[in-house]
Amino acid sequence: MQMTMRWFGQGYDPVRLEHIRQVPGVTGVITTLYGTLPGVVWEEGAIRAMRETVEAAGLQLAGIESVNIHDAIKVGSADRDQYIDNYITTLERLGKAGITLVCYNFMPVFDWTRTDLAKKRGDGSTVLAYDQKVIDAIDPDAMFSSMSAQSKGYTLAGWEPERLGKLKELFALYRGVDEDRLFENLAYFLERIMPVCGQYGINMAIHPDDPGWSVFSLPRIIKNQEDLLRLMRRVDNPRNGVTLCTGSLGANPANDIPGVIRALQGRIHFVHARNLRHTGPGAFEESAHLSADGSLDMYAVMRALYDTGFQGPIRPDHGRMIWDEEAMPGYGLFDRALGAAYLNGLYEAIVKENRR
Numbered sequence: 001m002q003m004t005m006r007w008f009g010q011g012y013d014p015v016r017l018e019h020i021r022q023v024p025g026v027t028g029v030i031t032t033l034y035g036t037l038p039g040v041v042w043e044e045g046a047i048r049a050m051r052e053t054v055e056a057a058g059l060q061l062a063g064i065e066s067v068n069i070h071d072a073i074k075v076g077s078a079d080r081d082q083y084i085d086n087y088i089t090t091l092e093r094l095g096k097a098g099i100t101l102v103c104y105n106f107m108p109v110f111d112w113t114r115t116d117l118a119k120k121r122g123d124g125s126t127v128l129a130y131d132q133k134v135i136d137a138i139d140p141d142a143m144f145s146s147m148s149a150q151s152k153g154y155t156l157a158g159w160e161p162e163r164l165g166k167l168k169e170l171f172a173l174y175r176g177v178d179e180d181r182l183f184e185n186l187a188y189f190l191e192r193i194m195p196v197c198g199q200y201g202i203n204m205a206i207h208p209d210d211p212g213w214s215v216f217s218l219p220r221i222i223k224n225q226e227d228l229l230r231l232m233r234r235v236d237n238p239r240n241g242v243t244l245c246t247g248s249l250g251a252n253p254a255n256d257i258p259g260v261i262r263a264l265q266g267r268i269h270f271v272h273a274r275n276l277r278h279t280g281p282g283a284f285e286e287s288a289h290l291s292a293d294g295s296l297d298m299y300a301v302m303r304a305l306y307d308t309g310f311q312g313p314i315r316p317d318h319g320r321m322i323w324d325e326e327a328m329p330g331y332g333l334f335d336r337a338l339g340a341a342y343l344n345g346l347y348e349a350i351v352k353e354n355r356r
């Protein structure tokens, strides 16, 4: 596997590529053209510049997170084919630039959701946290305002103000889109893009819903092993794969992550590794990556990845904010660097134990 870190791009991410380069074992970054709205075709020059910037820092551009999906594709409206054509053109241009991993999600209206972006822990660090009881007491507008107010001025990935400024219209758009309809729209999209993915060797890696249950009564279709396997069978092409996000799936204690990894053998193209602590029904707070700091067994996760022959990029997902660092919520350099070092240590031990 290849250890990577997420980087939001020049002018957006206060973390510098030069510093990512100094994290032991990290050889690549996962990035995107941040600020590009869903539905827009990516410029070839911008793709090239993005790649050159990463390579000039001595790192490899290991994949894109994300190329976001326009709402027309998710709801299956009459103009969806135009937006799928745009997506295909973007994939073609990425493929020509040698980029062969694309992470995306298929969540309606809201992307990843948290109720607290800086929850103070006993150790003085802050973390992202979620409590369903808080969500149940507010409306979607309040949710958006709350996320924006806590973002310290950064635009949060998937929370584009341009889109979410029209929340009422967005909710209206999804009226009548139930889980089956959403799933069929996803399958339609994947079937249309599979040929270009095959041509350029692009692995599509769907990110699970975060958290993996319905928020504001919107449908959610990528919540657990059953959902993921259903999608793998529905579009049964190795290019149709998964971003195994331990934190998103792990928010639900019923999900057995090592079991999911084994069930999806060969279809996991990208891994997000982080830990969290379950704090009550429908509630969790993120933690350090260390198994002992949260509810997930990160050794068992790395072990399952090793056993199933996972070869793709992995990145430490959200970390705590520590040592007075100022960065995008969840994406400080320091704790993610500790996470990368820890995951590398687990993996080295597993590899060597199995060679004996």
Ligand SMILES: [Mn+2]
Pocket (backbone or CB within 6 Å): 207, 245, 246, 247, 248, 272, 317
């Ligand atoms: Mn993730």
